[in-house]
Amino acid sequence: MSDCDRPNLPPCLRSFALRQLEMQHAHLQPPLMERAGQAAADWLLPRLQAGDRLLLLAGPGNNGGDVLVMARHLHQRGVPLHLVWLGEEARLPGDAAAALQQLRAAGCPLHTSLPPAQQWDWAVDGLFGIGLQRPLQGQYAEAVNYLHLYARRILALDIPSGLQADTGYPTGPAVRAQYTLTFLSDKPGLWTGAGQDHAGEVHIAPLLDTLSVTDGWRLDQLPARLPARPHDSHKGRFGRVGIIGGAAGMQGAALLAGRAALQLGAGRVWLGGLSPLPLDVSHLQLMQQPADTLCTQALEALVVGPGMGLEHAALQLLQQSLHSTAPLLLDADALTLLGAHPALHTTVQQRPAPTLLTPHPLEAARLLGCTVADIQADRIQHALQLAQQFKAWVVLKGAGSIVASPDGQWWVNGSGNPGLAVAGMGDVLAGMVAALLAQGMAAGDALLGAIWLHGAAADDAVAQQGGPIGLSCDEVITAARSRLNRACY
Ligand SMILES: NC(=O)C1=CN([C@@H]2O[C@H](COP(=O)(O)OP(=O)(O)OC[C@H]3O[C@@H](n4cnc5c(N)ncnc54)[C@H](O)[C@@H]3O)[C@@H](O)[C@H]2O)[C@@H](O)CC1
Ligand SMILES: [K+]
The missing domain is CATH 3.40.50.10260 (YjeF N-terminal domain)
Incomplete structure (x- = not known):
């Protein structure tokens, strides 16, 4: 087992x-x-x-x-x-x-x-x-x-x-x-x-x-818990996260991922912007580093893609990041670039550290060279195919997200609501996965945990503040923080 x-x-x-x-x-x-x-x-x-x-x-x-x-x-x-x-x-x-x-x-x-x-x-x-x-x-x-x-x-x-x-x-x-x-x-x-x-x-x-008989599982709770924090703790115990993204006009994507990583408990978070990033005055503890430095820095989680754009500089950073020794989460533009450059696929497959891919159906279609309709007609099969092809943990996002493991297991998520179908929620998810990785969860646990938490937080936020229309990324981050604490303490 x-x-x-x-x-x-x-x-x-x-x-x-x-x-x-x-x-x-x-x-x-x-x-x-x-x-x-x-x-x-x-x-x-x-x-x-x-x-x-x-x-x-x-x-x-x-x-x-x-x-x-x-x-x-x-x-x-x-x-x-x-x-x-x-x-x-x-x-x-x-x-x-x-x-x-x-x-x-x-x-x-x-x-x-x-x-x-x-x-x-x-x-x-x-x-x-x-x-x-x-x-x-x-x-x-x-x-x-x-x-x-x-x-x-x-x-x-x-x-x-x-x-x-x-x-x-x-x-x-x-x-x-x-x-x-x-x-x-x-x-x-x-x-x-x-x-x-x-x-x-x-x-x-x-x-x-x-x-x-067995087949798959429905995700209806946090599948693994973080250990309670000892009083005698320091920030070094809760991991280092790097986030590469935020090209001109899309800086917010990197900031949102960074906020989510911080509020879900990562010890230290660095943003590596493809353009100069503004100071996040509500999260002054977000640090910055040149993006290429993050590819070689010792980290517990590296996220590449939120608002990264598709320019040559983004492609170069993606290539460098594939050689990082940290668990690597590829999201958004990183997935589009990966779909457009099949020569990189073997490098992804051969990474010694875990790789996590978080495509929505269009990004999955680009990676597999098929249409969104093909993906949606059998979401489990395509998530499993991606996981096998890239030897990676995969979540195929969308209603009832499917998580697939490199060894052929699958889960369907039961939490969440249509309030999540707005810009920025994917960046929040990427930051949440990184936070759980940083605090020591294994790749599968971190992905499953964040997927469930992201949906459950959106459900909580809608129940408490109304929705799903107009649900905001910050409401989801705050609700996820309180869910995670309730689940672990
Ligand atoms: N699998 C099991 O062990 C159990 C099954 N049970 C019931 O049995 C169901 C499955 O039974 P069946 O395999 O007979 O399947 P269904 O009852 O779903 O229907 C199959 C029949 O409809 C025909 N058909 C299929 N699509 C059609 C369409 N679009 N237009 C017209 N006819 C169509 C098929 O030729 C077949 O005759 C389960 O969903 C469940 O409700 C339950 O009795 C409990 C136990
Ligand atoms: K029926």
């Missing part, structure tokens, strides 16, 4: 792993589908109020089978409901066919087309789950539209129909639910890409006592 296997984080499984579980438990009693349908009924019952109008939509596969089981349980408990099944009996998989028979035996009425337009207090989406194979069309696309028009609250079973469970990518029309009750384990598609916009609040029905 590597130092980054973290069994205390919720496991997040893709379809191939879920199918393995399904095969391993094919003879379980009660069967998985019975457990899923029962769990769904148990979830909904306490949330229903007298007189609520409830619509259940069941699709042609086993996701539909879950709804048929759920409907039977609700019917047997006297809950009035309107069940629509959009499947073909001759093509029903075995478990769903058994669920249909039991439903009929229980005397629960079943309809085979959408009802006329009318309001529903609750609707259950059981059209498609992890077996989605193509964009929804015809009656299924109409059903999604119907739900959006007439349901006040939608509960999606397993995954909102039309959303890919492995990628969070909607292939066409896809349900936007208020709640998702997902079975067996968490799924990356509920968190990354468009996932959170479709899934709403995610609840997990484990169905089994333990999971016998």
